[in-house]
Amino acid sequence: MGSSLPPQSTTDKPRNRRRAALYVLPFLLLGLFYLVILVWWGLDPLWGFVILPPILGVSAIAWVAFRHGFDRQP
Template identity: 55%
Template sequence: MGTPVDADGSDEGPPIPTDDGDRDRRRAALYTLPFLALGVLNVVLVLGWGLEPLWVFAMLPPVLFMSVLTWVAFKSGFVTDREEY
């Protein structure tokens, strides 16, 4: 198969997006950091209340998973792509 051809006959593809990876990573970290801090603070509170440390192992993985998921969503532009609609 050949290269796609536009209606006007040119064989140019879609424009290449600019790579603002550094800015996107920083913005993603700034948006994710409060949620991560709240989750870690919650874990510290549970330990401070004297509950069994087993609860920390039950709470920490979801906090970390959601923080990483949030960071990836903001970094990849998934969130900003949906703002137009």
């Protein structure tokens, strides 16, 4: 039994990447904003290197998920 999803055309790919970036960008900016605030309040800048990878990692996972359409597939 094959998939009931229609094949995606090559013109959909840039739009999907752009849509994924637009969905993830606010959360990425919010995480970076909080990181800047924490460092500005006096947190040791070394902790910024500890906090930054999870922010970037979760944003990358979210981008891949939105890019491949997890929100449109059952």
